[in-house]
Amino acid sequence: MVDESEFFEDLKRIKYLKKSFSRYRTTGEIRERLVLNHFIILVNVFGAVSLPRILFLRMREYLEYVKPFLILLNAWPDYIRGVGKERDFDTDQVALDSGIVEKLRKI
Numbered sequence: 298m299v300d301e302s303e304f305f306e307d308l309k310r311i312k313y314l315k316k317s318f319s320r321y322r323t324t325g326e327i328r329e330r331l332v333l334n335h336f337i338i339l340v341n342v343f344g345a346v347s348l349p350r351i352l353f354l355r356m357r358e359y360l361e362y363v364k365p366f367l368i369l370l371n372a373w374p375d376y377i378r379g380v381g382k383e384r385d386f387d388t389d390q391v392a393l394d395s396g397i398v399e400k401l402r403k404i
Contacts, residue, residue: 307342310335311355318359321397329400336366345372353377353386360391365398 314335321327339348349372352363367373377386 307339310339311352314363315356315359318356318362321362322359325396327397327400329397330404333366333369333401333404336370336372340367340370340372345370346374348372349374349388350377361394362397364388364391365393365401368393369401369404 314332317327317332343351349367352367353360356363364373374388377388378384
């Protein structure tokens with residue numbers, strides 16, 4: 298049985314990811330394996346359909362960092378349905394961060 302505390306613990310993972318990406322933006326350093334582990338857990342908890350929508354709403358300014366991880370996990374959709382004023386967001390508009398792509402290729 299899943300309780301509220303487990304749900305909020307999973308939401309804290311999103312806060313950790315935001316902090317990691319903010320740090321990456323300023324220093325260029327990222328713990329890619331730890332970030333990947335958080336994404337694996339989030340995909341397992343929220344699913345490959347809901348997670349991109351949640352991340353779009355919570356981490357829109359970091360989507361270029363999120364995209365390589367979700368592509369690696371086969372969880373990056375072509376469209377994110379029903380978000381914001383646009384209603385459907387075409388994810389091809391999001392660029393890939395080349396530094397993160399290079400780090401993930403080594404895994």
